Amino acid sequence: MSFASFIATVAFMLLVVTAIVQVVWLLKHGNKADPYTHWLLLAAAVLLSAEMVARSIEIGFFALTNMYESLAFYALAIALVVFGYRMQKRLAYNTGVAFGSTMIAIILMMIASSPLIPKDALPPIPALRSNWLILHVSFTFIGEAFFVVGLITAILFLATKDEKRRLDFDRLTYTAIGIGYVFFTAGALAFGAIWAEQAWGRWWSWDPKETWALVTWLVYTVYLHVRLIMKRKDSLPAIISVAGFACTVFTFFGVNYLLPGLHSYG
Amino acid sequence: MNKFLDRLTSIRLAIWLISYLLVGSILATLIPQGLPDVDYYEIYPKLVAQLVVQTGFKGFFGSIIFIIPVLAFFSNLAACTVKRFIRELKKRGTHHHGPDILHIGLILLVVGGLWSYSGHQEGSVTLAPGDSVNLPDGSVMSLVDFTFERYEDGRPSDWTSIIDVKKDGKTTVDKAVVRVNKPLRYAGLTFYQSSFSELPSLALADKDGREVILAQGEERVFGSTSYFFMAPESPTTSGMAGAPAGMPGSSAAGMPGAPATAQPGVAGQSGRAILRITPAMGEAQTLRAAPGEQVGDLTVIGIKAQLATGIQAVDDPGYPLVFVAFLLIALGTAVTFIQKIKEGV
Numbered sequence: 015m016s017f018a019s020f021i022a023t024v025a026f027m028l029l030v031v032t033a034i035v036q037v038v039w040l041l042k043h044g045n046k047a048d049p050y051t052h053w054l055l056l057a058a059a060v061l062l063s064a065e066m067v068a069r070s071i072e073i074g075f076f077a078l079t080n081m082y083e084s085l086a087f088y089a090l091a092i093a094l095v096v097f098g099y100r101m102q103k104r105l106a107y108n109t110g111v112a113f114g115s116t117m118i119a120i121i122l123m124m125i126a127s128s129p130l131i132p133k134d135a136l137p138p139i140p141a142l143r144s145n146w147l148i149l150h151v152s153f154t155f156i157g158e159a160f161f162v163v164g165l166i167t168a169i170l171f172l173a174t175k176d177e178k179r180r181l182d183f184d185r186l187t188y189t190a191i192g193i194g195y196v197f198f199t200a201g202a203l204a205f206g207a208i209w210a211e212q213a214w215g216r217w218w219s220w221d222p223k224e225t226w227a228l229v230t231w232l233v234y235t236v237y238l239h240v241r242l243i244m245k246r247k248d249s250l251p252a253i254i255s256v257a258g259f260a261c262t263v264f265t266f267f268g269v270n271y272l273l274p275g276l277h278s279y280g
Numbered sequence: 281m282n283k284f285l286d287r288l289t290s291i292r293l294a295i296w297l298i299s300y301l302l303v304g305s306i307l308a309t310l311i312p313q314g315l316p317d318v319d320y321y322e323i324y325p326k327l328v329a330q331l332v333v334q335t336g337f338k339g340f341f342g343s344i345i346f347i348i349p350v351l352a353f354f355s356n357l358a359a360c361t362v363k364r365f366i367r368e369l370k371k372r373g374t375h376h377h378g379p380d381i382l383h384i385g386l387i388l389l390v391v392g393g394l395w396s397y398s399g400h401q402e403g404s405v406t407l408a409p410g411d412s413v414n415l416p417d418g419s420v421m422s423l424v425d426f427t428f429e430r431y432e433d434g435r436p437s438d439w440t441s442i443i444d445v446k447k448d449g450k451t452t453v454d455k456a457v458v459r460v461n462k463p464l465r466y467a468g469l470t471f472y473q474s475s476f477s478e479l480p481s482l483a484l485a486d487k488d489g490r491e492v493i494l495a496q497g498e499e500r501v502f503g504s505t506s507y508f509f510m511a512p513e514s515p516t517t518s519g520m521a522g523a524p525a526g527m528p529g530s531s532a533a534g535m536p537g538a539p540a541t542a543q544p545g546v547a548g549q550s551g552r553a554i555l556r557i558t559p560a561m562g563e564a565q566t567l568r569a570a571p572g573e574q575v576g577d578l579t580v581i582g583i584k585a586q587l588a589t590g591i592q593a594v595d596d597p598g599y600p601l602v603f604v605a606f607l608l609i610a611l612g613t614a615v616t617f618i619q620k621i622k623e624g625v
Contacts (some may be wrong), residue, residue: 137431140438140460140473192620196613204606213461215472215594216403217602218393220341222309232302236295243291273309 018068018135022086025061026123028054029093033120036113047107052100054059055093055116063092069135076148079138081270084151091159092119099163105189106182114166146209153201154227158262160194161234161255168255184247188256193235202227222273226265234259288359290562297353301346308340354390357383375599376619380613388605396598407441408479408495408588417467419447424455426589428476439473441589460592468595475590482509482553483581492578495586496556504560505576512583513552513568555584 015023032054039048065086077083096115100107102114125131164187171183206227211217218224237254241244286291311332320329336343344417361383368375397437405413407423424442431437438459445453445466463524464471482494486502486623494500499508556575558564569575571582 133557134510136433136435137437139436144461146461159625190482192617196610198615199613200610203609207606208603209461210600211596211603212463215463215474215592216400217396217596217599220308220313225305225309229302229305233306234304239291239295239298269309 018065021061022065025058025280028058030118033116052097055097059090059093068272078151079142081155082126082131082133085122088155089119089122091161095159111166115162119163141213150205150209153197157194157198160257164190164255165259168252190203191201223269230261233261259268289624294356364423378616378619385605385608392598392601392605402594404592406590408586410518419445421445438464444494472592474592477588478585481505481584481586483584484578503577506558508556510554
């Protein structure tokens with residue numbers, strides 16, 4: 015096992031321990047913020063960052079050019095977003111939100127460790143050697159990490175009947191999607207288009223991945239308009255948030271395996 | 281009039297249009313685009329196939345069922361932006377122009393996108409080192425060198441074309457490096473490293489043993505005789521082999537960005553060359569010559585593979601506007617969110 019794989023395994027174990035502690039804390043103390051798990055998440059994020067640095071040194075380029083590296087970065091971004099959520103004072107903290115998000119990070123790491131995902135640290139082919147690509151991928155996943163929080167809060171919103179808690183979850187959903195939308199817009203659309211123009215001479219090709227990124231962006235655009243302009247605070251925005259996340263999942267996994275196109279390498 | 285304006289600027293209209301574009305886009309990724317009509321009748325039941333073909337859905341993103349809703353969305357967005365901008369200007373206290381920046385970016389994106397869609401032109405040329413091509417502005421672009429490197433595992437690591445451009449005898453671009461993700465922008469065109477190929481070339485030797493290389497399709501005069509290398513002889517064909525240099529299918533071509541594939545090069549050829557020689561005072565003769573054979577005053581050494589680069593020239597007049605639009609969209613979303621955070625939303 016290489017050094018990079020070893021620290022990724024330790025990071026995965028830390029995420030699992032985090033989820034276990036979160037569940038135990040949730041059952042014993044309810045929604046009161048626990049004093050440990052955000053540090054465990056930070057430690058997992060630091061280890062995943064170290065793994066990415068080690069892989070980057072090995073391949074001589076930013077290690078964000080294949081499915082394994084994307085999944086690890088996605089999990090890292092979720093861990094950091096949940097850590098940031100725990101540290102902020104403006105919004106009500108909810109252990110269920112932290113637990114749900116941690117579980118998604120664990121699922122991503124489990125997919126990354128599956129035998130179906132090649133883990134070799136290989137230097138990228140010429141089309142992937144672009145700083146615009148790194149901005150495109152990193153901003154997109156940072157945005158999607160916030161959408162993960164938006165998904166969990168939306169599910170909790172739909173699952174609860176308590177009006178005050180619904181308002182808290184609604185606000186959390188809106189804030190998470192609001193921040194994620196900024197990163198996703200810059201990453202998936204702007205940087206992606208600039209990279210495509212530099213690499214292929216066409217800034218938009220209606221490639222399935224591009225189209226699905228646009229679909230995802232449009233779903234979250236509808237969410238923001240329904241929530242901000244129409245000021246709907248009922249179940250509709252939460253349902254749109256869940257649909258938006260389903261689109262991110264299909265864009266990331268479904269398009270790669272079901273709809274081949276320019277992005278079929280990652 | 282007011283009723284019309286109210287409807288045009290309604291958020292409901294915006295959401296309906298976005299939803300339509302959303303559903304249409306999803307379907308367009310699931311229904312194969314751009315196939316011949318007959319293929320749709322083979323894939324789908326007759327009614328569905330008729331619907332796909334007759335509505336123009338087989339080319340959704342270029343059809344009126346896409347472009348008209350986009351233009352309707354554009355009108356809705358433009359009207360909303362103007363209305364919102366005026367309202368913000370009239371407002372006392374802090375102005376919130378984040379959404380205006382974002383919406384202006386989207387408007388520019390639609391304009392730039394349509395401009396790009398209608399004005400986009402591109403063409404490709406295959407050049408071997410030493411070859412030149414005339415550009416539309418009267419300049420001459422020459423390939424100085426081309427290299428193709430692979431990683432140890434065989435995957436491509438780099439294609440590099442070194443390019444000179446001269447105009448009216450003066451060098452305007454000196455040894456510019458063009459590689460994937462590093463295009464050359466010159467005279468309103470963008471030149472991309474788009475492919476590579478191995479062109480067959482014929483190696484000949486003169487009386488003093490000096491090597492002379494003729495690319496496929498190239499004609500040169502040595503002494504008083506003209507030599508034209510037509511093609512390497514293929515064991516499966518008795519006539520012309522291959523296509524003229526630079527034409528699709530001319531040789532083992534590869535696409536930068538795509539995974540490496542086995543390159544047949546000129547292997548598998550018989551080793552004989554088909555060439556035409558035309559003496560100054562005689563008739564042209566088409567010959568098949570093997571290595572060691574004498575043709576005119578020259579001796580055939582053999583057929584070699586010469587690496588050639590595929591350069592794609594693109595003219596996209598809408599791209600600068602699209603670039604600005606994306607910057608405004610990214611800036612607009614960021615400003616909007618910062619303003620919301622400051623308000624404590």
